[in-house]
Amino acid sequence: MIELVELSKNYGAFQALKEINLHVREGEIFGFLGPNGAGKTTTIKIMAGLMKPTSGRARIAGYDICKEPTKAKAQIGLVPDRPFLYEKLTAREFLKFVGTIRGMGASDLEAQMEGLLHTFGLESWADKLIENFSHGMKQRLVMCAALLHRPKVLIVDEPMVGLDPKAARLVKEIFRKESQKGVSIFMSTHTLEVAQEMCHRVAILDRGRIVAQGTAEELAAMTGQFKADLEEVFLRLTTEEEDESS
Amino acid sequence: MKNFLLSWLVFSPIVVSGWRRLETKEKRLRLVIFLSLGALLWAGTFWGLWRVLTYFRGIESFGDLLAWRLLDMVFLTFLGLLTFSNMVSGFSAFYLSQDLELLFSLPIPIANVYRAKLSETLVASSWMVLFFGTPVFLVYGVVYEAPWEYYGLLVLGIIPFLVIPGCVGVALVMTLARVFRAKRARDAVMAFAITCGVGMYLLLRFLQPERLVDPETFSGVLGYLVSLNAPRHPLLPSNWMVQVVAPSLFRRPGEEVFFLAMLWSTASAFVVMGTWWAQAVYATGWSKAQEGKGARGRPWRLIETLVEKASGIFPENMRPFVVKDAVSFFRDASQWSQLLLLGALVIVYLYNFAAMPLEKAPIDSWYLKNLMAFLNLGLAGFVVAAVAVRFVFPAVSLERGAFWLVKSSPLDLKSFLWAKFWASVIPLVVLSELLVVISNALLKVSPFMMVLSSCTIFLASFGLTGLGVGMGAMYPRFKVENVANISSGMGGLLYMILAVGFMGAMVVLEGLPVYIFFYSRFSGQAPGPWAYFLAGLCLAVAFVLMILAFWYPMKRGVQALEEYEI
Numbered sequence: 001m002i003e004l005v006e007l008s009k010n011y012g013a014f015q016a017l018k019e020i021n022l023h024v025r026e027g028e029i030f031g032f033l034g035p036n037g038a039g040k041t042t043t044i045k046i047m048a049g050l051m052k053p054t055s056g057r058a059r060i061a062g063y064d065i066c067k068e069p070t071k072a073k074a075q076i077g078l079v080p081d082r083p084f085l086y087e088k089l090t091a092r093e094f095l096k097f098v099g100t101i102r103g104m105g106a107s108d109l110e111a112q113m114e115g116l117l118h119t120f121g122l123e124s125w126a127d128k129l130i131e132n133f134s135h136g137m138k139q140r141l142v143m144c145a146a147l148l149h150r151p152k153v154l155i156v157d158e159p160m161v162g163l164d165p166k167a168a169r170l171v172k173e174i175f176r177k178e179s180q181k182g183v184s185i186f187m188s189t190h191t192l193e194v195a196q197e198m199c200h201r202v203a204i205l206d207r208g209r210i211v212a213q214g215t216a217e218e219l220a221a222m223t224g225q226f227k228a229d230l231e232e233v234f235l236r237l238t239t240e241e242e243d244e245s246s
Numbered sequence: 247m248k249n250f251l252l253s254w255l256v257f258s259p260i261v262v263s264g265w266r267r268l269e270t271k272e273k274r275l276r277l278v279i280f281l282s283l284g285a286l287l288w289a290g291t292f293w294g295l296w297r298v299l300t301y302f303r304g305i306e307s308f309g310d311l312l313a314w315r316l317l318d319m320v321f322l323t324f325l326g327l328l329t330f331s332n333m334v335s336g337f338s339a340f341y342l343s344q345d346l347e348l349l350f351s352l353p354i355p356i357a358n359v360y361r362a363k364l365s366e367t368l369v370a371s372s373w374m375v376l377f378f379g380t381p382v383f384l385v386y387g388v389v390y391e392a393p394w395e396y397y398g399l400l401v402l403g404i405i406p407f408l409v410i411p412g413c414v415g416v417a418l419v420m421t422l423a424r425v426f427r428a429k430r431a432r433d434a435v436m437a438f439a440i441t442c443g444v445g446m447y448l449l450l451r452f453l454q455p456e457r458l459v460d461p462e463t464f465s466g467v468l469g470y471l472v473s474l475n476a477p478r479h480p481l482l483p484s485n486w487m488v489q490v491v492a493p494s495l496f497r498r499p500g501e502e503v504f505f506l507a508m509l510w511s512t513a514s515a516f517v518v519m520g521t522w523w524a525q526a527v528y529a530t531g532w533s534k535a536q537e538g539k540g541a542r543g544r545p546w547r548l549i550e551t552l553v554e555k556a557s558g559i560f561p562e563n564m565r566p567f568v569v570k571d572a573v574s575f576f577r578d579a580s581q582w583s584q585l586l587l588l589g590a591l592v593i594v595y596l597y598n599f600a601a602m603p604l605e606k607a608p609i610d611s612w613y614l615k616n617l618m619a620f621l622n623l624g625l626a627g628f629v630v631a632a633v634a635v636r637f638v639f640p641a642v643s644l645e646r647g648a649f650w651l652v653k654s655s656p657l658d659l660k661s662f663l664w665a666k667f668w669a670s671v672i673p674l675v676v677l678s679e680l681l682v683v684i685s686n687a688l689l690k691v692s693p694f695m696m697v698l699s700s701c702t703i704f705l706a707s708f709g710l711t712g713l714g715v716g717m718g719a720m721y722p723r724f725k726v727e728n729v730a731n732i733s734s735g736m737g738g739l740l741y742m743i744l745a746v747g748f749m750g751a752m753v754v755l756e757g758l759p760v761y762i763f764f765y766s767r768f769s770g771q772a773p774g775p776w777a778y779f780l781a782g783l784c785l786a787v788a789f790v791l792m793i794l795a796f797w798y799p800m801k802r803g804v805q806a807l808e809e810y811e812i
Contacts (some may be wrong), residue, residue: 045812049653050650050653050654050811051811051812052811070658073656078650078654080650084646084647084648086574086648089573093570096566097566098651100566101655101657102655102656
């Protein structure tokens with residue numbers, strides 16, 4: 001469902017991504033891990049069509065994001081790391097706006113919108129201006145917007161930031177349900193427990209390069225510590241890289 | 247000393263970040279362009295005022311009084327502008343800045359935060375007045391061959407003169423933010439500040455300053471002189487400032503030391519009283535401003551319903567943007583309150599035509615009226631361009647951080663940009679036609695000029711909008727903190743230059759058809775076929791220019807947005 005082939009991105013002389021290759025299957029929850037500045041957000045921005053790669057290609061549900069951006073974007077629901085929204089709209093108006101620019105019919109939009117507002121516990125806030133929302137509420141609203149058009153691919157950057165434990169649990173449940181329905185979820189996160197608990201497979205990105213990918217068990221085996229948890233694996237892999245480069 | 251250092255520490259990040267903004271080559275180039283244009287503006291002000299003051303100086307017995315009175319008006323205008331501008335900047339600095347959360351979490355006394363924010367407000371509000379004031383003060387010095395005391399006293403007096411309205415503006419803002427509930431405070435401050443500004447602008451215009459150079463309007467020379475000598479309000483700092491500089495300038499005995507002391511003591515007292523006031527109300531007001539109780543204002547609901555209904559005329563893929571932009575505009579006090587300024591501008595613009603004494607002119611009034619209508623076309627175009635740089639050019643940048651939603655959606659950016667175009671062009675056409683048709687009606691121009699002007703301004707509005715929306719997309723500023731700053735960047739400046747050039751070209755191209763029209767009226771002969779051909783050619787070129795002005799920037803704008811990386 002998601003295919004990244006030899007994907008690279010340069011910012012001037014700085015190489016942020018170095019020939020990344022990965023493949024996410026239908027219905028799979030894929031964790032994308034890495035230290036700060038590793039290139040996770042850059043990868044997500046390229047996949048979502050917010051940025052162009054320097055070389056390589058990204059295909060979403062069979063469509064190349066650079067060659068067929070409209071078709072590829074129609075398959076994506078995006079939750080960015082910082083939920084910038086239209087502060088002067090109410091939650092309901094915002095969702096209506098997003099649904100309309102995504103070409104949803106009025107009755108379908110109305111039903112989906114009400115359902116998602118209810119699921120994410122935003123019903124009582126639906127007619128309040130977004131400028132009055134907390135970070136967590138904005139995050140939940142962005143998730144509503146991302147799921148509104150029933151995407152085949154959900155791309156999420158740091159989904160748990162700003163969420164209280166109840167909302168975090170809700171999000172995990174929703175992701176699992178969406179995955180069971182066949183939605184592929186590409187999730188970048190720093191929270192290794194979440195990745196361990198939720199993801200079918202993970203990739204570890206360090207300084208623009210994927211240093212390992214597979215299931216948590218496969219990664220543990222790679223490091224020679226079969227009973228290690230993801231945190232130990234992550235630290236070992238990223239520290240090894242640092243040692244090698246120094 | 248410790249207090250001063252602490253205040254400086256709070257203020258210093260603003261200075262450092264301002265300096266950092268000049269680090270790249272492009273930004274330094276931008277500064278050079280700004281400074282060059284500023285120098286041009288300076289030279290223009292200097293030359294214009296130099297002519298006026300030289301003329302005044304040549305008038306025996308009361309020329310100096312006229313110059314004195316003009317100086318009085320200059321300082322009074324500056325005082326009003328400073329108070330208004332300090333209120334607007336003060337509200338941003340004291341209640342909206344992103345550094346406030348950090349400052350309030352640190353163990354810094356409110357007094358130091360107040361002084362640092364006051365300094366920030368003063369710099370933000372005063373530089374414009376200093377910039378435009380300097381050539382005015384210099385030309386006074388040059389024309390009246392002022393001694394060095396004049397310049398010394400000017401520098402000594404101008405500092406407290408800038409501080410006083412700063413303290414007053416900030417104190418008013420703090421009071422409004424303390425009195426009004428939560429988010430309403432922002433609306434109240436913006437509306438109050440802009441109403442004051444509009445009121446002052448209208449008052450100044452309706453005082454008819456042009457009568458000062460028209461002694462006929464006075465019952466006699468004696469009445470004229472009496473009116474010039476009429477005492478100004480003794481408590482106004484603008485009057486004290488005049489009393490500080492005028493004696494040395496006009497070589498008359500005065501009490502400059504006393505008035506200088508008045509300025510300094512008042513400024514110092516205001517800073518101290520402002521600190522007390524801040525200690526009493528600022529923290530509570532700021533805390534209230536964080537409370538999220540702001541809901542939709544009832545008065546706007548009708549407008550919102552109307553907007554939603556009216557949006558039916560737009561294609562389906564553009565409709566959501568038109569509705570979203572219009573609704574957001576009417577919910578944001580910093581946006582809609584500018585309509586008050588625009589309203590005042592239109593009233594004064596039309597009033598100028600109503601008050602124009604064309605009948606007194608020594609030449610044929612038919613010719614003069616129609617000539618005025620032709621020149622009015624350029625002037626209205628300039629006004630519309632100035633409005634467009636504030637309302638149309640920022641249309642794309644107003645998406646701000648939420649542009650990711652547009653960019654990641656399957657909607658093509660062409661539809662997005664054209665939605666911005668159509669939503670902007672309709673109000674701009676209404677405004678421009680209002681200015682041209684009503685002013686032409688007031689001038690009672692010929693039907694030919696009425697049709698030509700209204701058609702031209704109609705087409706020019708399309709050109710100015712396309713240019714504005716397109717260039718706004720080519721030079722987007724999604725990350726700007728204050729939306730008022732969107733049009734003050736390089737793109738806004740370039741847009742203004744191109745818009746004025748475009749209007750100038752339109753007027754020049756229509757000059758020939760208008761000349762032919764005037765010539766046939768005076769000579770009583772019908773224009774020949776060549777004249778018709780040339781006139782038609784000029785009009786055709788003007789039409790092509792208009793098409794180019796809106797089509798090409800829109801095309802480049804779409805390309806720029808497609809290339810833009812978030």
